[in-house]
Amino acid sequence: MENLKTSFMTSNGEVQAVRGVSFEVRRGEIVGIVGESGSGKSITNMTLLKLLPDTAVIKDGRAMFQGQDLTKLSMKELRKIRGEKIAMIFQDPMSSLNPLIPVGEQVAEIIRIHHSDRSREAVKQEVLKRFAEVRIPEPEKRYHAYPHEFSGGMRQRVMIAMALANNPELLIADEPTTALDVTIQDQIIRQMRELKEQHGTSIIFITHDLGVIAELCEKVEVMYGGLIMEEAPIDELFEHPSHPYTLGLLESMPSIQQDKAERLIPIPGSPPDMTNPPAGCPFAPRCRYARKICAAELPELQPVGEGHSARCWLLDPEAPAEQNPFKKR
Numbered sequence: 155m156e157n158l159k160t161s162f163m164t165s166n167g168e169v170q171a172v173r174g175v176s177f178e179v180r181r182g183e184i185v186g187i188v189g190e191s192g193s194g195k196s197i198t199n200m201t202l203l204k205l206l207p208d209t210a211v212i213k214d215g216r217a218m219f220q221g222q223d224l225t226k227l228s229m230k231e232l233r234k235i236r237g238e239k240i241a242m243i244f245q246d247p248m249s250s251l252n253p254l255i256p257v258g259e260q261v262a263e264i265i266r267i268h269h270s271d272r273s274r275e276a277v278k279q280e281v282l283k284r285f286a287e288v289r290i291p292e293p294e295k296r297y298h299a300y301p302h303e304f305s306g307g308m309r310q311r312v313m314i315a316m317a318l319a320n321n322p323e324l325l326i327a328d329e330p331t332t333a334l335d336v337t338i339q340d341q342i343i344r345q346m347r348e349l350k351e352q353h354g355t356s357i358i359f360i361t362h363d364l365g366v367i368a369e370l371c372e373k374v375e376v377m378y379g380g381l382i383m384e385e386a387p388i389d390e391l392f393e394h395p396s397h398p399y400t401l402g403l404l405e406s407m408p409s410i411q412q413d414k415a416e417r418l419i420p421i422p423g424s425p426p427d428m429t430n431p432p433a434g435c436p437f438a439p440r441c442r443y444a445r446k447i448c449a450a451e452l453p454e455l456q457p458v459g460e461g462h463s464a465r466c467w468l469l470d471p472e473a474p475a476e477q478n479p480f481k482k483r
């Protein structure tokens with residue numbers, strides 16, 4: 155993705171949801187996108203697949219996939235890619251499943267759309283294989299069951315089976331574990347990892363939970379106010395966070411060591427109004443290190459290490475050393 159910009163034209167004005175997002179996902183790589191609600195994570199990925207409401211406009215940028223700019227494709231061309239080469243899993247499986255059709259048939263339909271030459275029986279066998287892969291017990295029996303007969307976790311597995319039906323090369327998972335309990339969350343995370351290992355699938359994993367990112371992803375994009383604030387390999391992010399927003403997210407994350415008394419510090423304040431995004435750093439009003447320049451001018455993303463960059467005036471060579479958590483590197 156290169157400089158993607160997406161806005162909503164509303165009666166209150168232009169909501170600048172995505173304001174110039176660039177990042178890369180390599181083959182077989184799992185990239186996490188983290189940030190609070192409203193930071194632009196979903197709209198960035200919806201832009202990639204043009205799954206946007208009519209009020210949205212892609213204002214700038216490119217989304218290159220296998221040599222094609224997805225933002226320039228017609229809906230017909232995109233439909234061919236969606237569900238076959240790129241698949242998506244959303245937070246709420248109920249909204250993506252048809253309550254009136256048995257789940258097996260729904261997964262079969264996705265395969266048939268892209269492979270009309272396959273026989274009914276061959277398609278059914280493929281669905282059963284997918285069900286077994288995502289550990290749906292008694293696949294044959296479950297094939298004929300309706301969505302309401304499944305638990306939340308099982309429905310999410312059906313969604314994963316559906317997303318995997320055509321061996322996509324890129325999977326976009328938008329908060330797929332948020333509504334699930336911790337054990338099922340763990341199983342889904344394990345499945346994502348297996349997918350990458352067995353099929354070399356690339357995954358974009360959107361979440362507000364840095365804990366999930368730590369377990370699953372190789373690279374992280376930290377988003378805020380429609381912008382990437384920090385990009386880093388996962389270990390780098392935890393060892394050398396280089397943006398005050400990332401520090402805030404880390405401090406508000408429950409400790410991984412269970413016995414340690416947890417002291418969670420939520421980030422005070424709330425995200426900016428994207429109808430009138432601030433001229434400077436969008437995080438400045440909530441930042442404990444903010445200086446005059448932060449409100450006045452948006453800092454550029456700048457390199458701070460191997461594959462690691464951040465957008466903060468504290469990283470500027472001219473930034474003062476006192477009260478500067480990033481100066482000692």
Ligand SMILES: Nc1ncnc2c1ncn2[C@@H]1O[C@H](COP(=O)(O)OP(=O)(O)OP(=O)(O)O)[C@@H](O)[C@H]1O
Nearest residue numbers: 162169171190191192193194195196197198207428
């Ligand atoms: N249909 C819409 N019309 C107007 N503004 C919208 C619309 N959908 C999203 N937005 C705005 O776009 C911005 C980015 O939203 P987005 O859903 O990408 O955030 P997010 O980081 O994915 O949040 P969440 O974790 O809650 O899904 C927000 O300011 C949101 O209010």
